[in-house]
Amino acid sequence: MEIYDVVIIGGGPAGVSAAIYAKRKLLRTALITKEIGGQVLLTSNIENYPGFVERSGMKLAEYFEQQLKEVEVEIFEDTVREVRIEGKMFKAICEEGREFYCKSVIATGGGSHKKLNVPGEEEFFGRGVYVCATCDAPLTKNKIVAVVGGGNAAFQSADLLARYAAKVYLIHRRGEFRADGILVNRVKGHANVEMITNAVIREIRGKDRVESVLLENLESRQLFDLPVQKVFIEIGKEVKVDYLKGLVQTNEYGQVIVDRLQRTSREGIFAAGEITDLPYGQAIISAGQGAVAALAAFDYISEKKY
Ligand SMILES: Cc1cc2nc3c(=O)[nH]c(=O)nc-3n(C[C@H](O)[C@H](O)[C@H](O)COP(=O)(O)OP(=O)(O)OC[C@H]3O[C@@H](n4cnc5c(N)ncnc54)[C@H](O)[C@@H]3O)c2cc1C
Missing domain, CATH: 3.50.50.60 (FAD/NAD(P)-binding domain)
Known part of the structure; x- marks a missing residue:
């Protein structure tokens, strides 16, 4: 043996x-x-x-x-x-x-990394869709960015990305966040961060690069298009x-x-x-x-x- x-x-x-x-x-x-x-x-x-x-x-x-x-x-x-x-x-x-x-x-x-499993996610992976802010934050300089998630990973990402990007949307499917309160407060302190709650991404859209995300408001069931250039998926x-x-x-x-x-x-x-x-x-x-x-x-x- x-x-x-x-x-x-x-x-x-x-x-x-x-x-x-x-x-x-x-x-x-x-x-x-x-x-x-x-x-x-x-x-x-x-x-x-x-x-x-x-x-x-x-x-x-x-x-x-x-x-x-x-x-x-x-x-x-x-x-x-x-x-x-x-x-x-x-x-x-x-x-x-x-x-x-x-x-x-x-x-x-x-x-x-967990995926959203929506159209556009695979297509733009690594060229507009990312899973690691520590790795790819410098690519968001002066860009409009969406971060998906409501836990610590999403808030840590949003906190970092807010220092590079022109605007950061934090998109979460629930009304409350799982992230630690101290992190939530820190992110709320960035003037260029906007929280969009009770909403999910249904599609990541664009021709050669990411141009927007199609969001669904889970309360009103309304769909709306949000122009963004980068998407960070931070759902665990x-x-x-x-x-x-x-x-x-x-x-x-x-x-x-x-x-x-x-x-x-x-x-x-x-x-x-x-x-x-x-x-x-x-x-x-x-x-x-x-x-x-x-x-x-x-x-x-x-x-x-x-
Ligand atoms: C898109 C993307 C971009 C990234 N960018 C960066 C970056 O710029 N800088 C950076 O430092 N990090 C980056 N990372 C993170 C980095 O790649 C990981 O932190 C690192 O690879 C983790 O190394 P690991 O050896 O712990 O695990 P992994 O890299 O996940 O390797 C695990 C290995 O184990 C194998 N395996 C799993 N289960 C079994 C099994 N049962 N039997 C046999 N084999 C098995 C897998 O096939 C794989 O080969 C990025 C990650 C991703 C996904």
Whole structure:
């Protein structure tokens, strides 16, 4: 039976970084992932990853893959369905039936942004429709912007975008907001922010670029066209950690709770990146957490003296 020191689940920035660090500690490492790059592959313009000036997310993912090959990480294109405890070991079971025995697991399955599922959303994604204000706020300089959502993410985005954009509409389907009162008050303090409540976007419209959103007022059922140039969808993220079910503690959003060494509540299982309860979702942060997880896994294996 082959036994890996560490099985890394996910090939986004967190998983790639964890794999590089694990190999440099001479750990026998398997990286199981659907693809290399994760959400970076959806990023047309990445301007805040230190040292990377080429901007294209596809290019960064290519470099990830190149570096993984250089350090000879064993990469398996598959999806982990379940992680089980087998005596002192873990067993990762994949959808294609493969099984991997290992001394430690680093889960880096990432997340995905919830969608509105309206016409125009896919068509203009990355060129007028965005999901990350921290990433794309500079594109809104002097523009008219719509932010969709009523939670903390939407209000944090509106707060940031109000500093760049000429006008920000915050569109929410309810009359009240889930966001913290202090954030709501801060956003209300921006003279260029207008709240549109009890309304939903039915369509994102435009010819070559976003020109407006079609809104429906949920009380009057009236439809009206609101001219905007950028739309930020901030209605939450989904984290899928079914394969760790019952093994690790998660928070109310389903994110894996970790300590500062990326340790989960289960000894030997580490987690890094957007799968965790850290509130910031950025490539560099995931990569940093991945590195910490690999070093902590190395210490764990060394101390356990397998
Ligand atoms: C449109 C867009 C623009 C962005 N722009 C920027 C930007 O400009 N700057 C920036 O820093 N960040 C940006 N981000 C955010 C950044 O991409 C993420 O924060 C980062 O990719 C998260 O890395 P991660 O490794 O934690 O997870 P992910 O990138 O989500 O990677 C997770 C990986 O795990 C795999 N996986 C999931 N479940 C399983 C399983 N069960 N078995 C095997 N594999 C699995 C996935 O297929 C994926 O490869 C952007 C995100 C989006 C969507």
